[in-house]
Amino acid sequence: MKICCVGAGPAGLYFAISVRLRDPDHEISIIERDPPGATYGWGVVYWDDLLDVLYRNDRESAQQLRAASTLWQEQEIRLNDADSAYLGGYGYSLGRAAMLDVLARRAQTLGVKIEYQREITDPAALPDADLIVGSDGVNSKIRQSRADVFGTRTDTGSNPYIWLGTDKVFDRFTFAFEETPQGWIWFHAYPSSAGISTCIVECTEQTWRNLGLDSIDHEEGIRLLERIFERPLEGHRLISQSRGRPAQWLRFTQVRNESWIHDNIVLIGDAAHTTHFTIGSGTRLAMLDAINLAQSLYDNRNVEVALRDFDQRARAALRPIQAAARSSMAWFERADQYLDRDALSFSYSMASRHEPQPPWQYQLHRVTQVPAVRKGMRYFDNGRRWFLALRRGESVTAPIRERLPLGS
Structure with a gap:
């Protein structure tokens, strides 16, 4: 098959x-x-669940991606750099350019x-292809050319x-919220x-306009942000250029489609769906789409059947994730309403933004702020991470104690 x-x-x-x-006879x-x-x-972030899947699917690229990644532990929420609270857990982060280099090679x-x-x-423009995969991102031209049959709906966030x-x-993983005379920015x-x-x-939007970020020169805007975040950045600079492209102010575009397939065309990744960056799932979902579609094609030699199988299963699995992403985006769009609280209460609101929590959960959150408890949680996370890495066959060489974050 020509794909x-x-x-x-x-x-x-x-x-x-x-x-x-799965099938080297396909021409791709x-x-x-x-x-x-x-x-x-x-950079992009991911967690052990994705690593487990990548190691099962293709150990060689998984090893290279893990080797290029950085481990981070805990989440810190800072208010005006004077009051901090912490959330547990750990994850991995990886430069997007490095990821693309590994996968392309x-x-x-x-x-x-x-x-x-x-x-x-x-x-x-691709008449010879038996299957066309639209993997061209949130602004997908493939999707836009058939938006009516895909049933595309897009919503734009306000922030x-x-x-x-x-x-x-x-x-x-650090969240820093700074109050300015023009409003909060983070x-x-x-x-x-x-x-x-x-x-x-x-x-x-109001803070953005009050600060003049909608109208001042781009470089002047970057220098303004450096001054606002001077304390959490500890005087370090912000970098706008990424591989020659200056960063631009954006508003998040949420993409949903009633179907991801039409004739011999299928959408995957951000072309098919987007999830707000505050839940860090975009890259994970794109790679899971890739695996699931490949498996459907392998299991069902009839392309039409394979695409229908992928479309039904993948969209059903995505619904709760997109619902959580919408809740997360909405919470950050009204974060100003919670910023009159101390860091402990504010961080709890952030942590529970996806769904209501039982009353005892707040008391547990208070306990996890105790330095000795946090240290114990980090050791527990290291042990769990060590076990998961060994189970999937990942090479683990650094001692656990060397992977604890510095400071309290």
Whole structure:
């Protein structure tokens, strides 16, 4: 079968890898409008559940992705850099450019042809393909060319945000909320590559306009953000350029489709669905789409049956995740309503934004702020992480004690 993927992001690349591993007789090509290595954004986050899946699906690329990743432990919520609270847990982060490099090399090793700097705006331009996979992101041209039959609905969030980098290295996933005379503004930051952290700045529309960020020069706006966040950034700079592209202020676009298939066309990843960045699931869902579609094609030699199977199962599994993402986006859009609280109460509200919690949960949250309890939780997390890594066959060499975050 001749398969063409439009878009060389994580979804398209990993789908090509997954198909070739299951059936090397398929002829697969990927067409990407940008040059090699061009990507908007800095880092992505993921957790052990994705690593488990990646190791089962393709150990070679999983090992390379894990080797390029950084571990972070705990989440810290800072209010005006004077009051902090903590949430437990850990995760991994990885530079998006590094991820694409790993996946592109692996795909090419498996015989996938990648053609860069060619834009496809209509599936009709690919008449020889038996299957066309729209993996071209949130602004998918493949989806837009058939929006009526996919039943596409898009909603735009109200909060402006900008995806930046910083040379301040965070060892925790950090939320810093700063109050200005014009209103509250905050960032979400986490390590993404050696010496660099991702820093997503967000605020309400009113604060954004009051600060003049809608009208001042781009570089002047970046310097203003550096002054606002001088304390949590500890004087480090914000970086706007990512592989030659200056970051832009955006509003989150939520994409939903009544169907992800039409004739011999299927949508995956952000072309099919988006989830708000505050739940950190976009890359994970894109790669799961890739695996599930590849498996459906392997299990069902009839393409029509395979696509229908994928569409029904994948969309059903996504519904609760998108509901949680909508709740998370809505909470951050009205975060100003909760910022008159202390960090302990505010962080609890943030942690419980997806669903109501029983009364005892708040008392447990209070207990987890005790330094000795937090230290015990970190050791427990390290032991769990160690066990999961050994179970999936991941090489573990660093002692547990060396992976604890510095400080309290």
